[in-house]
Structure formats: structure tokens, C-alpha cells
Amino acid sequence: MTMIWGIPTNVVYATAGIYAFLIAASGIVLALEWRGPEGKYQELADRTRSWWWMIGAFTLAILLNRTVSIVFLGFISFLALKEYLSLIPTRRIDRGVLFFAYLSIPIQYYWAAIDWYNMFIVFIPVWMFLFFAVVMTLKGETNGYLRAVGTLTWGVMLTVFGLSHMAMLLVAGNAVNPVAGGVGLLFFLVVLAQFNDVAQYCWGKLLGRHKVTPKVSPKKTWEGLIGGVATTIAVSALIGPYLTPMGHLWSALAGGVVSLAGFLGDVNMSAVKRDLGVKDAGGLIPGHGGILDRVDSLTYAAPAFLHFFRYFFVP
Amino acid sequence: MNTLLRFLFFAVLVRAVVLIWLGLNVRHRERLPEDGPAIIAANHNSHLDTMALMSLFPLKLLPKLRPVAAADYFDTGGFWGWFAKNIIGIIPVKRGSGKEGNPLEPCERALDRGEILIIFPEGSRGEPEAMQAFKKGIGHLATARRKVPVVPVFMYGLGKAMPKGSGLILPVNCTVSVGELLYGKPSYDAFVKELGASMTALAKQEKLPEWE
Numbered sequence: 001m002t003m004i005w006g007i008p009t010n011v012v013y014a015t016a017g018i019y020a021f022l023i024a025a026s027g028i029v030l031a032l033e034w035r036g037p038e039g040k041y042q043e044l045a046d047r048t049r050s051w052w053w054m055i056g057a058f059t060l061a062i063l064l065n066r067t068v069s070i071v072f073l074g075f076i077s078f079l080a081l082k083e084y085l086s087l088i089p090t091r092r093i094d095r096g097v098l099f100f101a102y103l104s105i106p107i108q109y110y111w112a113a114i115d116w117y118n119m120f121i122v123f124i125p126v127w128m129f130l131f132f133a134v135v136m137t138l139k140g141e142t143n144g145y146l147r148a149v150g151t152l153t154w155g156v157m158l159t160v161f162g163l164s165h166m167a168m169l170l171v172a173g174n175a176v177n178p179v180a181g182g183v184g185l186l187f188f189l190v191v192l193a194q195f196n197d198v199a200q201y202c203w204g205k206l207l208g209r210h211k212v213t214p215k216v217s218p219k220k221t222w223e224g225l226i227g228g229v230a231t232t233i234a235v236s237a238l239i240g241p242y243l244t245p246m247g248h249l250w251s252a253l254a255g256g257v258v259s260l261a262g263f264l265g266d267v268n269m270s271a272v273k274r275d276l277g278v279k280d281a282g283g284l285i286p287g288h289g290g291i292l293d294r295v296d297s298l299t300y301a302a303p304a305f306l307h308f309f310r311y312f313f314v315p
Numbered sequence: 316m317n318t319l320l321r322f323l324f325f326a327v328l329v330r331a332v333v334l335i336w337l338g339l340n341v342r343h344r345e346r347l348p349e350d351g352p353a354i355i356a357a358n359h360n361s362h363l364d365t366m367a368l369m370s371l372f373p374l375k376l377l378p379k380l381r382p383v384a385a386a387d388y389f390d391t392g393g394f395w396g397w398f399a400k401n402i403i404g405i406i407p408v409k410r411g412s413g414k415e416g417n418p419l420e421p422c423e424r425a426l427d428r429g430e431i432l433i434i435f436p437e438g439s440r441g442e443p444e445a446m447q448a449f450k451k452g453i454g455h456l457a458t459a460r461r462k463v464p465v466v467p468v469f470m471y472g473l474g475k476a477m478p479k480g481s482g483l484i485l486p487v488n489c490t491v492s493v494g495e496l497l498y499g500k501p502s503y504d505a506f507v508k509e510l511g512a513s514m515t516a517l518a519k520q521e522k523l524p525e526w527e
Contacts, residue, residue, distance in 0.1 A: 078486070079338075082338065082486045082487065082488055083338075083488055085486075085487070086472060086487050086488035086489075086524070087488075087524060088524055089524045089525035089526065090475075090524070090525075090526055091526070091527060092478075092526060092527060095475075095478075095481070095485055098485055099483070099485060102485075102486060276522070276524070277522050278522050282338075282340060282488055283340040283341075284338065290488075
């Protein structure tokens with residue numbers, strides 16, 4: 001593959017494309033704000049401004065170098081786990097175990113960084129799964145034990161194990177993607193997952209009438225879901241061949257996987273928030289909510305895409 | 316020299332810990348005073364409370380920020396005594412009944428100089444994340460300086476991050492909710508009740524996860 005400044009050429013074009021899209025979207029929002037009544041588009045403006053920060057941070061970190069990329073992705077896991085553990089009921093006695101949960105982040109991302117897939121894939125589902133329970137058992141407090149160990153392990157699976165698939169894709173992708181390397185695969189996944197969120201939201205706003213999950217997330221509609229999946233499939237079929245070793249058809253299929261998994265990850269987090277009685281998972285990102293509100297789709301889409309790709313395209 | 320150390324401590328270390336390691340959700344930041352004199356009255360769960368509150372203000376106000384602290388606990392000489400006085404910038408106050416003259420006099424003088432006092436009316440950290448009854452000192456102070464606004468601030472999460480007796484800081488997203496300004500009343504007792512009610516109302520607006 002050809003490179004510009006050590007970055008696969010197609011990834012540079014993709015980055016330029018993202019910024020072009022962002023500038024166009026910002027222009028539309030500015031025009032709406034200028035013509036519409038004062039304050040009506042405040043949330044939209046906040047969201048757009050936050051997109052600039054998020055895309056800026058993501059592209060900078062991912063394009064700078066491998067180490068920075070992995071630290072950045074690990075930091076997202078840290079923010080997500082912190083938000084999760086701050087929302088759920090916890091026990092005072094488990095303070096020490098929570099430190100270990102945070103410690104699992106650098107270790108898990110280290111396995112990804114050294115491309116040790118076998119350890120990466122068992123460290124949290126096997127070793128941490130067994131370890132958290134042991135530490136809690138040895139503390140000797142059985143009151144609320146099952147809830148404590150269950151919620152902790154589940155949260156670490158989602159925010160650390162699930163999201164760390166992005167780092168694994170970045171590192172392991174190099175050997176299997178002659179078109180644009182691991183960074184091309186990561187771009188394909190993240191850009192599509194985020195684009196899918198926006199597309200589902202827009203289609204839902206435009207045409208949404210029939211609710212998919214009235215109890216969990218009443219704003220999600222069939223129109224939004226179908227429109228979003230279709231749009232994401234179209235875009236992925238278009239860009240897939242330039243970022244991944246997949247042709248148009250396989251790219252479309254991968255887009256479908258990312259889109260559906262993203263939707264399910266989103267709904268899953270909605271169920272958590274509804275159970276806990278909060279609207280947003282946090283206040284970190286103006287207009288969006290917390291970090292969990294932004295990466296919820298990736299908690300599903302990242303593992304789903306990595307294993308889809310691995311099954312069909314890794315010998 | 317101490318001024319520089321204090322600036323570096325708050326500008327670099329405290330901000331990094333509070334913003335990255337912890338993370339604050341601040342509600343109604345706009346209600347914070349833009350300049351002194353003012354009294355910030357907050358609930359107390361952790362040594363981190365002071366740091367979190369001070370990080371809410373712009374650095375140019377740092378010289379004016381004065382946490383009020385118990386003399387018997389903090390003003391003890393040695394490294395931590397020096398640290399509390401010069402880096403944190405506390406005003407030491409004698410706990411007790413106030414029989415040996417007015418123990419709040421240094422606070423009143425600080426308000427007269429236009430400084431911003433940080434006071435924990437519960438008097439001590441107590442059990443983390445459990446609010447205790449307020450002491451009367453805040454009422455006396457507000458009554459003595461009736462033009463100075465008192466800002467009730469409810470905080471949640473810092474007691475989980477670093478409870479009494481722990482030196483390690485667990486990453487926890489914390490909530491800081493700023494209430495509407497209050498002013499001293501002729502009766503200090505009535506003021507303490509009003510402040511307590513305001514704090515309880517702020518706490519009620521938050522969805523707080525169980526922690527036991």
C-alpha cells in the first residue's frame with residue numbers, strides 16, 4: 001500500500017472526507033442557527049461542536065503513531081468504565097476490587113499492543129471473570145455479593161473487553177489488510193458506527209413513527225433503524241474496498257453487521273440507563289451526554305465486526 | 316516561592332486529578348460568584364472536597380480562595396501543617412463553643428478583604444456520603460456579614476473516591492450541584508435551617524446510586 005507521512009494513502013483521503021463532511025454539517029447547523037429562532041438549535045450546535053472535538057482527538061491520536069493510538073483507545077475504556085462504575089450501586093467493601101477493574105485496562109490493551117490475540121481474547125472473559133469473584137469472596141461480605149460481582153464483571157466486559165477490540169483491530173489488521181492496514185480497518189469500523197448513529201437519528205427524526213423498543217428506548221423507530229441500516233450499507237459498500245481487503249459486496253455485508261450491532265449496543269445502554277433511572281450516562285460531552293452515550297454502539301459493533309472479519313478474511 | 320508552589324499545585328496537579336482521574340459533572344456553574352467576597356458552603360465527605368471546589372474557579376481567583384479548616388486538625392506544624400497553610404491556603408479556626416472570644420474573626424477579616432471562603436458547615440467529614448447536621452458557625456458568619464452571598468454546593472462521589480482513612484484515589488465521576496445564592500438573616504439559626512433545606516433540595520434533584 002502507498003503511504004503519506006507513514007499513513008496509508010486511503011486513510012488520509014478518508015480523514016479528509018470526514019472533515020469535509022464535518023465542515024458541510026457545521027455549515028448547515030450554522031445556517032439553521034442563523035435563520036431559526038434564538039436557542040432552538042442549541043443542542044444541535046453543542047453536538048456539532050462536540051463532534052469537532054471528538055473527531056479531532058480521534059484522528060490526531062490514530063494518525064500520530066501506534067502507541068498514542070492505543071493509549072487513546074485505552075483512555076476511552078477508562079472513561080467508559082469510570083462512568084459505568086459511578087452510575088451503578090456499589091459496595092463500600094469492594095473499593096479494592098474496583099481498583100483491579102481499572103488495572104485490567106492497561107493490561108488488556110497491552111495484549112492488543114503486542115498482538116497477542118490468544119491472551120487478549122481470554123484475559124477478561126476467563127481470568128478477570130474468575131479473579132473478581134475470588135477477591136470479592138475472600139473479602140467475606142456475602143450481602144449483595146452476586147449483584148456486586150455480576151454488575152462489575154458485566155461492565156468490564158462491555159467497556160474494557162468490548163471496546164478493546166478496536167485496539168486489536170488496529171494492531172492485528174496490518175498483516176491481513178494490504179489495502180490500508182490496521183488503521184484502515186479501524187477507520188472503517190469507527191466511522192461507520194458513528195455515521196450509523198447519526199443516520200439512524202436523522203431518519204428517525206425525518207420519518208420515525210413506529211417504535212422498535214417502546215419500553216427501552218421510545219425514540220428508536222423502525223423507520224430510523226431501516227433507513228440507518230440502508231444508508232450505512234450503501235456507504236460501507238462504497239468505501240469498504242478502499243479501506244479493507246473486502247470487495248463491494250462483502251463491505252456491504254460488514255456495514256450491515258456494524259449497523260445492526262451498533263443499534264443493539266445503543267439499545268443495550270438505553271436499558272442500563274432506564275434501569276438506573278438516568279437520562280444520560282454523564283455530562284462529559286456537551287449535547288451528547290456521557291462517553292457511554294457516544295461509544296455505546298461500539299461496545300457491540302467493535303467485537304461484532306472484528307469477529308466477522310476474522311472469520312471470513314483471516315486465514 | 317510558596318505562591319508559585321501553590322499555583323503549580325492547583326494549576327497542574329489538582330486540575331489533572333480532578334478533571335481526568337475523577338471527572339466532575341457541574342450543575343449550574345453560572346451560579347458561582349465571579350469575584351469575592353463570598354462564602355461557599357458545601358457538604359463534606361473527603362479531603363478531595365476542597366480540591367474539587369477550588370478547581371471550579373478560574374486560576375486568577377486562586378489567591379482569594381481560602382478554605383476554612385479546623386485548627387486542631389490542620390494547624391499542627393510539621394510538613395502537613397505547612398502544606399495546609401501555604402499550599403492549600405487554609406484559614407485555621409478553633410473548633411468549640413467560642414467562649415474565648417469570636418473564633419470566626421479571621422474569617423470575617425478575610426471576607427472584608429474580598430476573599431472567597433470555603434466552609435464545610437458539617438464541621439467534619441464524618442461518614443462518607445452521609446450528610447450530618449450543620450454547625451452554627453456558618454450562621455454566625457452570614458449574620459455578621461449580611462451583604463456577602465453564601466453559595467450552597469452539594470457534592471456527591473468524592474467520599475467514594477477517597478473516604479476518610481484512605482490515601483488512594485479511586486476514579487469516580489462526581490457531581491457538584493451549585494444552589495441559588497443565600498444571604499444572612501438577623502437570626503443565625505434561621506439561616507442555618509435555610510441553608511440545610513437548600514442543600515437537601517439540591518441532593519434530592521440528583522439520582523444517587525446506592526453505596527453501602
